[in-house]
Amino acid sequence: MTLLEIHEPGETPLPHAGEGSLAVGIDLGTTNSVVAIARDGKPAALHDESGRALVPSVVAYPHGGGVLVGDEARLLMEREPTNVVASVKRLMGRGSGDLHAVAGVLPYEVEPGSGETDMVKLRIAGKARSPVEISAEILKALRARAEAALDKAVERAVITVPAYFDDAARTATRDAARVAGLEVLRLVNEPTAAALAYGLDRGSEGLYAVYDLGGGTFDFSLLRLEKGVFQVLATGGDTALGGDDFDRAIAERMLAERKTDGLGDRVDEPAVKTALALARLMKEQVSDRDQSSGRLELAGVPSFHTLGRTEFEAMIEGYVKRTIDIARHVLADADMTAADVQGVVLVGGSTRVPLVRAEVARLIGKPPLTDIDPDEVVALGAALQAEALTSGSDTLLLDVTPLSLGLETMGGIVEKIVPRNTPIPVQLAQDFTTYQDGQAAMAIHVVQGEREMVADCRSLARFELLGIPPMTAGAARIRVTFAVDADGLLTVSAQERTTGMAQRVEVKPSYGLSHEDMADMLYDSLEHAEDDMNARLLTEARVEARRSLLALDAALAKDGTLLSAEERAELDEGRARLERALGSESREEINAAAEALETLSKPFAERRMDRGIREALSGRSVKELEGRVGE
């Protein structure tokens, strides 16, 4: 007998626990993707018929129709280059505002999106397709592989994202899964997943670091492992730094060598692609031995190149140093030193490069852990989390926000509401007030980043809180609440509290974030921390001084008659001095002038207070006053 189920409109039925449907872990990578499953705490990557676990993150829409994913799609790259998409992950959640950031980097035509999402689209095989659609094809292929390997329906998954993925990219990833018919149990940060794979395997306890250098992104995270609890203490990274940079350095050198040898300097798109492909092979070779050599043929003209280990290391030294700098900052963020770290886990194919391993070992003071395949470790961790979420487990994963979230305040200063590395889910609120008498609206500008000034941070969303009842400046209490859920997704709301008239606005940050920009901003913040502090203090001094000037002007307009001509002249002189100081770049000067003016205006303030009291008392009977006391 079949039972009919009736649900409230809009309510989704509970998934049928376990039965027939399995939950997998998916590492949806920029270059390669992997699907894995865990049973009884033992994770395994799922292979194809030829035993390969890696699925190249490449999608093809061939002339004959249909869709190809992985190795088959890659084979089509040379024959039908305009029908093939690779590295689509870089475009997840990008808006048309970011087009400049990707122009020239990607071989396919990118066009601005339209409608609500504003996400960019790619013109592939004559049709505009969104990164979400294309990613969904990769997920569908992974799902099919899992169903073939397990001989069961797969409907749920834990999907990993770079720790540095912003809100828009996380939302886009969730959307892609939905298109592929997968329910996302949780988005897990890649480094966290890697630690999960190592931690459960070894039952380790203590402080661990995860150094994740992929094709295009770098992450460094610190986690504390304790009795099944994985607590992320701090995380940091750069979304535009990876092994691709190493390939580019080698390819550029080969092309330069050809030019020197008079073999032509014609460098078009296909030539660069061919040189990059050879560069990747040479990089892998020189990582295994002292020297590597290759033959590059462009337009029928061959050239021969050699690359020594020392030479290669000199070329990539700057990139590796940058990763180590970031790692140092993450350690400082967590208030830890390298000596506190018990082990460092390597993730990502680029960690096979010996210089990378050596520098990581030098930083931490011990050899890195490498016994799990760095290409599979993230998917294995995701699979373990998928099992934990469906079948229950003692493991608890406590993750953090990778970037600070805040609001713009007077003078373009950022007020941080959720500092980076705050455990999620989290809900934090702060009260703001109005700056002017009778102010009826307040603009709310949500920003993401580590710098002190709005201009240096990334704008996420803007909205306006309207209908603030007329009140004197500073009387309104506007509470702005930031909520970040366990997937790292943000919701902002605002409310005026004194009147009880609650107005609530919810925003979802729109698409339009550039990962490169964000990476640059982060790196900048490390370099400008001191300057920023000074800029902030200067701006604060200016805002404060302007506020007292406004207050003084209002008081003079109302009670100016309380002053003798002489006093008035003195006050005006002090006022002018502060105005002049405002134009200077010296905080000390502004503060000194503001203090001087305050001293000057003290007698005036006292007289105003006396008059206020007299006025309040005049013309009222004692009885009336007594009646008011109890109020």
Added chain:
Amino acid sequence: MDHFARLGLPAALDLEPASLDRAYFALQRQWHPDRFANRPPDERARASAEAAALNDAYQTLKDPLNRAVYLAELKGVALPGDGKTIDDPDLLMEAMEAREALHEAETVEAVERLAAEVREGMKEQLGGLGGLFLRDDKAAIRKALLRLRYLGKFAEEARARRTNLERSSA
């Protein structure tokens, strides 16, 4: 419910980091949204709110200075908002001199010396807080917390300067 009560801990200045962690982990095991992945939406929302409140409590109580400020607020000691002018002339003078010294420190060692002094100062001041709380001397608590807050900011600046110096010398 205040942060101490939420974590089932006594509202005290002294708090063993290990017992804080234990309480926090145990409650997160109970309330973390991952534990509710298969539950109806209303239960999930409740768990999420509970987990968020736990995270807020944990973050506040974990740091000795934030904990002291929070405890003072519970006892009715109001501190001016962050970033407001220091109203203690002695502290103002101390802050200005220290900033100048940090600005002039050109080596990691020099910065580290200043940072160590500040850490020592914080330890001393934190050590003295317990007595002030016992006597319920609100004015003295306020003064001590303002100084601690300044020292904490200075330690942060010293850390930024140190990392920058390390980078340029590495």
